[in-house]
Amino acid sequence: MSNTFLGMPSLPVFGTGNLFEREPFPEFAHRELQDGQLRANLGHATRTIRQKRLSVVAELPDWEALRSAGSAIKESVMARLPELLEEFEANFTARGGTIHWARDGNEANEIVSSLIKATGETEVVKVKSMATQEIGLNEFLDEQGISAFETDLAELIVQLDHDKPSHILVPAIHKNRTQVRDIFLREMEDVDPELSNKPAELAAAARGHLRRKFLSAKVAVSGANFALADTGTLAVVESEGNGRMCLTLPETLITVMGIEKLLPSWQDLEVFMQLLPRSSTGERMNPYTSLWTGVAENDGPQNVHLVLMDNGRSAALADLHGRSALHCIRCSACVNVCPVYERTGGHAYGSTYPGPIGAILSPLLTGITAEENNSLPYASSLCGACYDACPVKINIPEILVHLRGEDVDSKRGTAKIPTQIDIGMKAASWALSSGKNLGLVEKTLPLGRLVAGSDKKITQLPGIAAGWTQSRDLPAPPKKSFRQWWNKEHQPPQKDADNPKPGQGADS
Amino acid sequence: MSAREEVLGRIRSALRDAPEAPQVPRDYRTTSARNEEELIEQLVERLEDYKATAHVLTLEQVPAHLAKLLAGQGRYAVPQGLNAAFFADLDTDDEDGARRIVDGVPSWLTAEQLDAVDAVVTGSAVAIAETGTIILNAGADQGRRIITLVPDRHICLIKSKDIVGILPEALPRLDAALPQTWISGPSATSDIELERVEGVHGPRTLDVVIVRP
Ligand code: SF4
Numbered sequence: 001m002s003n004t005f006l007g008m009p010s011l012p013v014f015g016t017g018n019l020f021e022r023e024p025f026p027e028f029a030h031r032e033l034q035d036g037q038l039r040a041n042l043g044h045a046t047r048t049i050r051q052k053r054l055s056v057v058a059e060l061p062d063w064e065a066l067r068s069a070g071s072a073i074k075e076s077v078m079a080r081l082p083e084l085l086e087e088f089e090a091n092f093t094a095r096g097g098t099i100h101w102a103r104d105g106n107e108a109n110e111i112v113s114s115l116i117k118a119t120g121e122t123e124v125v126k127v128k129s130m131a132t133q134e135i136g137l138n139e140f141l142d143e144q145g146i147s148a149f150e151t152d153l154a155e156l157i158v159q160l161d162h163d164k165p166s167h168i169l170v171p172a173i174h175k176n177r178t179q180v181r182d183i184f185l186r187e188m189e190d191v192d193p194e195l196s197n198k199p200a201e202l203a204a205a206a207r208g209h210l211r212r213k214f215l216s217a218k219v220a221v222s223g224a225n226f227a228l229a230d231t232g233t234l235a236v237v238e239s240e241g242n243g244r245m246c247l248t249l250p251e252t253l254i255t256v257m258g259i260e261k262l263l264p265s266w267q268d269l270e271v272f273m274q275l276l277p278r279s280s281t282g283e284r285m286n287p288y289t290s291l292w293t294g295v296a297e298n299d300g301p302q303n304v305h306l307v308l309m310d311n312g313r314s315a316a317l318a319d320l321h322g323r324s325a326l327h328c329i330r331c332s333a334c335v336n337v338c339p340v341y342e343r344t345g346g347h348a349y350g351s352t353y354p355g356p357i358g359a360i361l362s363p364l365l366t367g368i369t370a371e372e373n374n375s376l377p378y379a380s381s382l383c384g385a386c387y388d389a390c391p392v393k394i395n396i397p398e399i400l401v402h403l404r405g406e407d408v409d410s411k412r413g414t415a416k417i418p419t420q421i422d423i424g425m426k427a428a429s430w431a432l433s434s435g436k437n438l439g440l441v442e443k444t445l446p447l448g449r450l451v452a453g454s455d456k457k458i459t460q461l462p463g464i465a466a467g468w469t470q471s472r473d474l475p476a477p478p479k480k481s482f483r484q485w486w487n488k489e490h491q492p493p494q495k496d497a498d499n500p501k502p503g504q505g506a507d508s
Numbered sequence: 509m510s511a512r513e514e515v516l517g518r519i520r521s522a523l524r525d526a527p528e529a530p531q532v533p534r535d536y537r538t539t540s541a542r543n544e545e546e547l548i549e550q551l552v553e554r555l556e557d558y559k560a561t562a563h564v565l566t567l568e569q570v571p572a573h574l575a576k577l578l579a580g581q582g583r584y585a586v587p588q589g590l591n592a593a594f595f596a597d598l599d600t601d602d603e604d605g606a607r608r609i610v611d612g613v614p615s616w617l618t619a620e621q622l623d624a625v626d627a628v629v630t631g632s633a634v635a636i637a638e639t640g641t642i643i644l645n646a647g648a649d650q651g652r653r654i655i656t657l658v659p660d661r662h663i664c665l666i667k668s669k670d671i672v673g674i675l676p677e678a679l680p681r682l683d684a685a686l687p688q689t690w691i692s693g694p695s696a697t698s699d700i701e702l703e704r705v706e707g708v709h710g711p712r713t714l715d716v717v718i719v720r721p
């Protein structure tokens with residue numbers, strides 16, 4: 001089997017679904033930044049989680065060794081992906097599970113919907129899953145007359161509010177407790193009208209609201225955090241027990257998972273189950289992890305399906321400089337430390353995947369030339385906090401720069417007349433090519449001072465540079481350039497210039 | 509072409525550069541040099557941090573302690589394979605045996621039946637001191653996943669010899685072919701302002717009984 005397809009040419013085939021910006025990041029972000037409540041909510045939540053993460057990470061003397069192992073394991077998964085997928089498939093199937101392959105989100109949606117229809121049910125319970133959000137499964141099922149009930153507390157909040165998730169781990173991070181209380185009072189039929197805004201009471205209200213649903217559900221849809229090739233085991237990591245409810249009580253379980261979630265062996269859990277909980281919720285271990293291998297007799301769902309989905313992942317894998325984005329275990333540590341995310345929130349990224357990982361993963365899955373996603377790689381100050389936090393050491397800043405380069409190259413290829421950037425680059429290359437040329441440019445500095453006026457600020461640059469001054473002022477250029485100053489200060493050479501006394505270095 | 513063939517084909521052409529799988533450096537800790545007393549102490553501390561209640565007992569103390577824990581509560585579920593001697597003290601007040609509901613052949617309990625009990629008592633496969641984690645692995649004394657999920661209180665017994673220090677020591681003791689539930693404290697959520705609150709859909713109360721020989 002394995003060799004049949006070697007050499008078959010296949011262009012990168014990109015993904016579909018909720019992976020696109022709805023409008024360019026700067027525009028959406030600009031609007032979100034006006035929302036003081038949003039910024040306060042995000043600031044509070046990300047500060048809390050950053051603190052927790054730091055303290056539990058500091059407890060482990062071997063954190064860096066675990067990160068290195070995690071990174072190498074994921075790299076080897078990518079190198080061996082076809083064989084590992086086949087190994088996983090064989091083991092999962094041998095234990096009574098059924099595997100379905102999906103080229104893209106549409107196909108995955110079709111598969112899930114026909115599996116549900118085959119049971120005759122019109123309602124399903126769902127465990128929080130990025131993969132099903134990515135492909136817009138709930139909306140698709142809705143069109144088919146199937147209601148999907150989100151059971152994770154934050155997902156429930158978002159669903160009841162007809163809103164969109166804004167964070168990988170805590171989709172309702174943009175709402176504070178009072179806003180959550182108001183949503184519950186408005187949207188839950190069975191809720192106590194005296195409900196307070198205490199998180200414990202809100203959690204209890206969610207328990208009451210979903211209890212009957214869990215006990216009567218016949219079909220559940222989940223994602224998966226890990227799939228272990230050598231045993232054919234799937235893992236779901238969660239906190240509330242809604243995952244256990246969905247994975248245990250129904251007769252039919254349908255899991256949707258991206259092909260990159262594999263780990264080679266059972267033993268690898270010892271690395272990833274140390275990295276994930278500490279990086280995501282800042283806990284030593286999350287309250288519940290469920291593992292299942294196909295069907296267990298008399299225990300849990302007897303109809304167990306897994307949809308293995310590409311949806312642009314093979315295209316990301318084809319990008320040699322971007323493929324390590326597929327190592328992501330969706331912990332959200334990079335999101336929580338990102339200064340850009342903390343201010344704009346997750347909605348500005350448009351895609352299901354926000355924050356630093358979203359800024360690389362979305363364009364990798366859809367192609368950077370998909371016009372909708374070409375502003376995402378610029379949604380970063382390249383400060384590098386994401387790289388430091390990432391438990392599998394994905395070098396996000398490097399991939400951002402790579403994608404910016406791809407974006408510029410792709411535009412250069414299509415534009416008929418040179419762009420302003422092309423002209424600017426040409427001019428810079430001429431100016432920087434010789435000291436004489438640069439000297440000529442420097443002679444124009446007084447012109448800049450003239451433009452700046454008496455407040456010594458340039459508030460609007462022309463052309464594409466206008467974008468830069470949209471949110472900042474440019475200080476007026478100095479009277480002299482550094483080179484002009486240097487020449488003046490250092491001519492003619494002083495007697496002792498070659499032997500400065502101690503403490504009188506060149507910079508004194 | 510089937511979706512399977514096409515997806516595998518796409519992946520193979522994406523890997524046209526034939527990247528090499530790196531050696532995995534496993535320089536992290538794989539053992540913890542701690543004695544049983546230290547392990548028990550750390551496990552208790554971590555469980556309490558999660559707002560679970562820990563009890564450290566000898567084997568002989570178990571029946572009386574279980575009777576105390578379940579005093580004033582109604583029916584409780586147990587898996588068929590759990591040592592019935594643990595319930596000796598409970599049985600003295602329960603002559604017709606109506607309080608104890610056993611899950612197993614021939615009568616598997618339904619979700620509705622389990623929803624009507626006050627507690628479930630089970631054993632466990634292994635516990636990890638460093639993370640305060642108890643693992644159930646479908647053993648005869650642990651039962652099916654459903655029985656530790658639906659009741660609102662889980663009383664879980666763990667033998668002191670089944671406590672390990674760190675996660676890498678726990679995995680070889682587990683059977684991946686059978687379903688597993690890793691439990692670290694009662695159900696909880698951090699979904700509102702990232703503040704952890706205990707008690708959502710899983711059991712809201714977790715008692716861990718550590719049993720010394
Ligand atoms: S990129 Fe790294 S830090 Fe960000 S979510 Fe993925 S694994 Fe976590």
